[in-house]
Amino acid sequence: MEHLGTGIGWRPEIADGVAELPGVDWVEVVAENLCPGHLPPALQALRERGTTVVPHGVSLGLGGAERPDPARLAALAERAEALGAPLVTEHIAFVRAGGPLTASPLMEAGHLLPVPRTRDALDVLCENVRIAQDALPVPLAVENIAALVAWPDEEMTEGRFLAELVERTGVRLLIDVANLHTNHVNRNEDPATALDELPVEAIAYVHVAGGIERDGAWHDTHAHPVTRPVLDVLAELCARTTPPGVLLERDENFPATDELAKELNMIRTVMKEAPAVPVRRGPGAAQEPATEGSPATGPATATGPAPTTGPATTTPARQRLAVAQAALLSALVAGTPAPEGFDRRRLLVQSRALADKRASVVAKVAPELPGILGTDYRPSFLGYARHRPMKGGYRQDAMDFAVHLLAENRPADPDARRQLTQWWRNRSGPKPPGRPANRLVRAARLALGRG
Numbered sequence: 001m002e003h004l005g006t007g008i009g010w011r012p013e014i015a016d017g018v019a020e021l022p023g024v025d026w027v028e029v030v031a032e033n034l035c036p037g038h039l040p041p042a043l044q045a046l047r048e049r050g051t052t053v054v055p056h057g058v059s060l061g062l063g064g065a066e067r068p069d070p071a072r073l074a075a076l077a078e079r080a081e082a083l084g085a086p087l088v089t090e091h092i093a094f095v096r097a098g099g100p101l102t103a104s105p106l107m108e109a110g111h112l113l114p115v116p117r118t119r120d121a122l123d124v125l126c127e128n129v130r131i132a133q134d135a136l137p138v139p140l141a142v143e144n145i146a147a148l149v150a151w152p153d154e155e156m157t158e159g160r161f162l163a164e165l166v167e168r169t170g171v172r173l174l175i176d177v178a179n180l181h182t183n184h185v186n187r188n189e190d191p192a193t194a195l196d197e198l199p200v201e202a203i204a205y206v207h208v209a210g211g212i213e214r215d216g217a218w219h220d221t222h223a224h225p226v227t228r229p230v231l232d233v234l235a236e237l238c239a240r241t242t243p244p245g246v247l248l249e250r251d252e253n254f255p256a257t258d259e260l261a262k263e264l265n266m267i268r269t270v271m272k273e274a275p276a277v278p279v280r281r282g283p284g285a286a287q288e289p290a291t292e293g294s295p296a297t298g299p300a301t302a303t304g305p306a307p308t309t310g311p312a313t314t315t316p317a318r319q320r321l322a323v324a325q326a327a328l329l330s331a332l333v334a335g336t337p338a339p340e341g342f343d344r345r346r347l348l349v350q351s352r353a354l355a356d357k358r359a360s361v362v363a364k365v366a367p368e369l370p371g372i373l374g375t376d377y378r379p380s381f382l383g384y385a386r387h388r389p390m391k392g393g394y395r396q397d398a399m400d401f402a403v404h405l406l407a408e409n410r411p412a413d414p415d416a417r418r419q420l421t422q423w424w425r426n427r428s429g430p431k432p433p434g435r436p437a438n439r440l441v442r443a444a445r446l447a448l449g450r451g
Helices: 012-020 041-048 070-083 119-135 158-169 177-187 191-197 228-238 257-273 316-333 344-365 368-385 393-407 414-428 439-450
Strands: 005-009 026-030 052-056 088-091 094-099 104-113 140-143 172-176 203-208 212-214 217-219 245-248
Touching: 005 052, 005 257, 012 041, 012 257, 026 041, 026 245, 041 052, 052 070, 070 088, 070 119, 094 316, 104 316, 104 344, 104 393, 119 140, 119 158, 119 316, 140 203, 158 172, 158 191, 172 177, 177 191, 177 203, 177 217, 177 228, 191 228, 203 228, 217 344, 228 257, 245 257, 316 344, 344 368, 344 393, 368 393, 368 414, 393 414
Parallel strands: 005 026, 005 245, 026 052, 052 088, 088 140, 140 172, 172 203, 203 245
Antiparallel strands: 094 104, 212 217
């Protein structure tokens, strides 16, 4: 594994501070936020200083029932090449459901959702990972995610699930210790047990982040300071192996640069104080450390069922997973009944969290909307989102929200309605957004004349 050292998540809001932080060996960037031909000057300056930059994808949905979208894979590969990255990373999660496999409308979660730890889900994930590995110019590492909900009737622990994934695909692991802590609080899963079962020699690097307890659950917010329990999980991991890299994540509520420096120093202290012990291998670990050309750094020889190739082929495992994921996502974002076996109270917490995130991100990508609507923005958006899944990303979500308001002859203030009408017109172009047959769009067209 390539040694990365201590890093931090690069975000435009803290670009100047990151450049000033001492001892930052590398940074990680959200891949979807980059344009390869027009890198932000501050990020380009880091690259010219020799700082390693790793693209971190959030939209592939490798744990989803559909095979990875070739266009998304090509975009991720392009960013890896533009950055000269030693590897790329993504998540073991699904982010959309529905569509052709279920003969239902496609729904976007706008967030990372957990896959069931079942044989069906593992078979699908392994094939999706192999497809991604073949399409990417550098090694892939996949991240464990935080979960507010637990799937019923799971067949494996998280550690065993990850170990078999590595064994069958040779993929590297990005272990998020904050997510292990989150799953300890929310799902009563022991981080030490998960670490004991992991093939720790497959770890590419580690994430550390903060969170907060709310609604009886731990939320991995990336907007709060790193807590002691998370650092304790990092210490547990460092007692088993020396990770090639550790990175501090922060996405919102950015503190002063000196506060970030203190958190980085706490991480360094934990790593420095970890006892020097031989690598412990769990029951699913490989028997030899990864070397150049081994499964952890290159294409693997599958040890599980042979992958089914061809975009027209739908395996029974994919079909079953598609139905299960569509039912869960529909309950979370469209108000349909909770699937059998799920904790309905916890689903409500997850549903609220998804809507809150949608409202916050839409406010960022379309700041004119809260400017026009004022204090009515958030309650209006949450009411809109309760039964209307996101269908085409956050920018389209902003447009669909505006259409919804105009179709209902809102906002009530005529001046605000005229501003919203003009905002929508400026972004919709000569044709309405979305599908021409969309009933809300037609209604919005009529509403424009009344504005």
